[in-house]
Amino acid sequence: VTTTGLPRYAHEVRAVVLSVRASTLSVLLCKDGRRWRLPGGGCPADQRLRDAITTHLSVDVDVRGIAHLEQLATHSAVKRDPRERVLATAYLALLPADAEPALPAGARWFPVTELPPTILDHHLFVTAAIERLRAKLSYTNIGFALAPPQFTIATLRLIISAALGYEVSATNLTRVMVRRAMIVATGQTIGSRPGGGRPAAVYEFADRSLTVTDPFAVLRPPRTPA
Amino acid sequence: VTTTGLPRYAHEVRAVVLSVRASTLSVLLCKDGRRWRLPGGGCPADQRLRDAITTHLSVDVDVRGIAHLEQLATHSAVKRDPRERVLATAYLALLPADAEPALPAGARWFPVTELPPTILDHHLFVTAAIERLRAKLSYTNIGFALAPPQFTIATLRLIISAALGYEVSATNLTRVMVRRAMIVATGQTIGSRPGGGRPAAVYEFADRSLTVTDPFAVLRPPRTPA
């Protein structure tokens, strides 16, 4: 019997770590015996869920590399773990494309188009994470969490295209992101390369925390005359 | 000691029931002793979270009236309940403006602009719910869950304005929603009123389940030539 009279359940946290690896949006999976699973585990009594997943990730990847972490959803099907009831809260974690975390044995990046079977309902978390990321790329500055601190438009185009799963044009990508003040030119240019070509301008994100840049698709509030 | 070796925690579910009452977006709160709280409670061992909140709501409001139910977030601060650790998963529930559920003693609708102090972190759930609703009104058909099955544009305008917290014009509301095929005219008109005025056309939502109507704010996929 408990203090509050409520039944108690085991609770685990899982992270869908997404990053652009080799020009492809990829997810980090860990081998658990013969099966693949999302990184994560139980929630210690003295930690909130967010801290718990951070702790778990520090084992698998360099946590300082993770540029964005947000809660996705909590799964609660009664028999999702056949041994006993385990609720699971999933997080979306984004790692910049230039990060090179040392992965422990058994951990691997999988392109999101070539996912292996995973245990329990983990594939649902992955799907939800990708959907969330792709939606937010369109109306927030969440790209900052996938890009290196500094980058050329060519690099950004590669990363955003990989994340979205289709090609975007460098021209219009620049225009949109500059107009929304998501990225700003640093003034520097990249050194010259063999083969020639105009040196690319170096950009950076104006803000490295999540910001909504396009709050209203429609039904905007009336313009107050200044 | 548990089967999986994971620690166990109490878990509760809470619902932020939003509805337009008396032309104002309102939230349903229940009096618990002297303090206001969100409807909800523990999660029974044989129910998933969604079923648990549905069960709890059936006590407070007529569940069949709830037109939309979606998970918001899980709060997990270690001391959020000082008695023992209780995780809480919140849901957003929407009730059409024409629903008149019989409320039990102690339950009341509060305009979102005049919220009383609530227990623990319940106000955070309310804020998140309102934010989620307002965002989704802009790019989904979620309005169906606030409107009656059939309605005039005047009614819809009232409901959407109340939900958003600012006035939207009937003219443009119609255009946007019709263009996106969110609402369709039934062909009927309402009967005449004292005082005159042209009889209003009766509309209904084309789809009464959540649909994304404006998937890309920007960075759309390239047009494939037909």
Add this chain to the structure above:
DNA sequence: ACAAAAGTGTTGGTCGTACACCCATGC
């Protein structure tokens, strides 16, 4: 001079808001 890569200008179309105007009804 030529190729390669980056960046700018321009155009055409869609979308959304604002506002003027027309329509149908009661009195």
Add this chain to the structure above:
DNA sequence: GCATGGGTGTACGACCAACACTTTTGT
């Protein structure tokens, strides 16, 4: 006929995708 509320037409601007064109480099 006039007030009242409902609906349509039009204009303007913002925004975005597509594509042609110019700029800057290496060879």
